[in-house]
Amino acid sequence: MAGLISIQDNGIGDETREHDKNFDDVTRAIPFELSFEASVTADVDPLEELVSISVEPNFAVSSADTVDINITDSGASISGVFLSGYLDVVYFISKGEVTNLDDNYNFVPKFPSHVPPSRVEGLGNVPPGKQLLAVVTDTKAWYDVSFTVTVVTTDGPTSFTVGLRVNNDMDAYGKFVKEYK
Numbered sequence: 001m002a003g004l005i006s007i008q009d010n011g012i013g014d015e016t017r018e019h020d021k022n023f024d025d026v027t028r029a030i031p032f033e034l035s036f037e038a039s040v041t042a043d044v045d046p047l048e049e050l051v052s053i054s055v056e057p058n059f060a061v062s063s064a065d066t067v068d069i070n071i072t073d074s075g076a077s078i079s080g081v082f083l084s085g086y087l088d089v090v091y092f093i094s095k096g097e098v099t100n101l102d103d104n105y106n107f108v109p110k111f112p113s114h115v116p117p118s119r120v121e122g123l124g125n126v127p128p129g130k131q132l133l134a135v136v137t138d139t140k141a142w143y144d145v146s147f148t149v150t151v152v153t154t155d156g157p158t159s160f161t162v163g164l165r166v167n168n169d170m171d172a173y174g175k176f177v178k179e180y181k
Contacts, residue, residue, distance in 0.1 A: 004073070008067050018049055021041055023052055025033055032098070035162060038077070038078045038079070039074030039077040039078070039163070040053070040074065040076050040078070040149050040162060041051070041074050043074075044151075045153075045155075048153040048154050048155045048169045049153060049154045050073070050074065050151070050152075051152040051153055051154060052071075052150075052151075052152045053071055053072075053074075053075060053076050053149065053151050053152070054076075054147050054149070054150045055069045055071070055076045055078060055147050055148070055150075056072065056147065056148045057069075057071065057145070057146075057147055058103050058145070058146045058147060058148055058161065059145050059146070066078055066080045066081050067079075067080040069147075074079055076149065080110075080149060086137075086138035086140060086143075086168060087120070087121055087122075087123060087138045088127075088136065088137050088138050089105075089119060089120070089135075089136040089176060090119070090120050090122050090126050090132065090134070090135050090136075090172075091105055091117040091118070091119050091132060091133040091134045091135075091136075092117060092118055092120075092126060092130040092131060092132050092133055093115060093118065093130065093131050094131065095129065095130070095131050097115045098111075098113055098114055098115065098133070098148060099114050099116065099117050099133065100114050101117065101133060101134065101143070101178075105133075105134055105136065111150075117133055123135070123173075123176050125129050126180070128180075128181060129181070132177065132180060135171075135173060135176070135177060139168070139170070140168060141153050141167070141168055142165050142166060142167045143166050144164070144165050144166070145163065145164050145166065146162065146163035146164070147160055147161065147162050147163075148160070148161050149161070150179075166179075
């Protein structure tokens with residue numbers, strides 16, 4: 001069985017744990033992007049030989065996410081950007097256009113000149129130069145992502161899960177609206 005597993009993340013610290021399961025929490029401070037970086041190294045018993053290491057995400061990686069897993073001789077590094085963990089919805093129109101929305105953000109034309117607003121999911125998908133009508137933010141406090149790590153030595157395989165909690169920074173929405181151009 002593999003010995004100690006060392007987990008290091010975000011350059012914050014380095015702890016050696018016996019199959020401990022969690023990286024430090026991270027907070028999404030920019031509302032549409034969260035970068036992360038972590039590494040797992042296998043420190044095997046001197047009587048064993050490391051055969052392989054594999055890492056698999058335990059979540060659906062959307063086309064908006066990037067998760068890079070690099071396997072080395074003695075461990076693995078995991079890095080990427082999560083874009084899909086929170087569902088923020090933005091309604092907007094082009095500058096100079098006029099629209100009318102009800103309290104549930106449904107288009108209610110009162111005049112022929114009213115245009116339906118555009119709707120996008122994800123603050124990072126809002127094109128520049130639009131007139132924002134509403135930002136419906138995902139108020140979920142946090143979500144977890146995890147990876148299954150399998151370390152195979154000459155003594156056999158050992159699998160365990162490492163996780164990452166992504167906290168929501170509600171102040172980020174105000175920053176987005178204030179800085180949007």
